Amino acid sequence: MNLNSIHNVYFVGIGGIGMSALARYFVANGKVVAGYDKTPSEITDSLVALGVEIHFEDAVENIPQSCLNIENTLVVYTPAIPKNHIEFEYFKTNNFQILKRSQILGLITENTFCLAVAGTHGKTTTSSILGHLLYECNVPLTAFLGGICENYNSNLILNGTEVSVVEADEFDRSFLTLSPNLACITSMDADHLDIYGDASELIKSFKDFSKRIKPNGKLFVKNGLPIQGITYGIEDDSDYSVQNIKIENGSYVFDVKTPKTVLKNLQFNLPGRHNLSNALIALAMALEYGCEHEDLAKGLASFKGVKRRFTYQIKTDNFVYIDDYAHHPEEINAVHQAVREMYPGKKVLAIFQPHLFSRTRDFVDDFAKSLSKFDEVLLLDIYPARELPMEGVTSAWLLSKMTNENKQLINKSDLLQKIQESDATIVLTIGAGDIGEEVKHIKNKFSLEN
Incomplete structure (x- = not known):
């Protein structure tokens, strides 16, 4: 066409x-x-x-x-x-x-130098960092993002048409329409089992994606994944590795070991080891594309984040409210790690809206384990998205499997009241459904009080 x-x-x-x-x-x-x-x-x-x-x-x-x-x-x-x-x-x-949608992306990007970000978690943040780095390096690119990048207040970065940055989405095998020059795989945790049936089929589709890379192209993989490629990781022996991590004024300061050199004292402002990993692979791909070290260091330090990805809505000395899109147990674990690292010893209230009946059914025990790590949990009803209800698959069922002392199932209409009743000083909203629509109400109410 x-x-x-x-x-x-x-x-x-x-x-x-x-x-x-x-x-x-x-x-x-x-x-x-x-x-x-x-x-x-x-x-x-x-x-x-x-x-x-x-x-x-x-x-x-x-x-x-x-x-x-x-x-x-x-x-x-x-x-x-x-x-x-x-x-x-x-x-x-x-x-x-x-x-x-995926076929259109394939058509638009096939005659460009295409950088594709695949993985069950981290696609949107990684592709947003990558798009921002290339933009800061004045690369003539178009970046299609799966979230609103705070630097541009948009899910599209337009600076030319020679280079494209895309999320390679594994849902319904969409990423098999792409033919990238450079690609990465950030993670391959079981997900979308309503499409794949079991985890082995999902892994097979990622292997099929790895074969879509153009001749002389390169594939980067998170260290430990069962696919061959240029490896990256945190504090390990990967080809690209983050070393000497410090936290200064709420930001990460670190070195990056590359196959050729060591980049010293880079700064990145998003919390969480998962975001540090996302920043690393975006940096590695931009380096392989040919960007200069100094431009990349400036770009990393100036990246503001993606809406609904550990987004600070309120940040005062006595009250913090963070919103995050996490909708898989591993993503919730990443949010938990980040909030504990940034706010050790503080009481954390997590408000979670499960996304999809099938995902809740497939990972109910993992969800229960992830959510039980928080001090207090408010659970909303499952957001159905494209699905019809499944018998026995409810938020009450998930709640019954959680080991928290302090947990309850609530309606959205009671949300503000329940937050007010809590003595937690760190509040999180988590989920991929319409919980995002509640963020402004929570922010408005508690900004006035804090």
């Missing part, structure tokens, strides 16, 4: 974080962009401000007339839409050009 011949691009599920980055890209390239989403959000508001026509009721009559022209309209969809979506069925029945 020649994207240059397309005039209109219609998105089914335009409010998704990955979909909206593509929508911004097509707007920047002069296309007429429109779409449907289930509910209004900050993301859809920002797209409307760019001139994108968006509606929230699934009905063919709501599709703009220009996008009903089959000759020059491309329809992009997300696998998260329900099987019985009326508009999507209309486009299928009438033989429109329809592509998945």
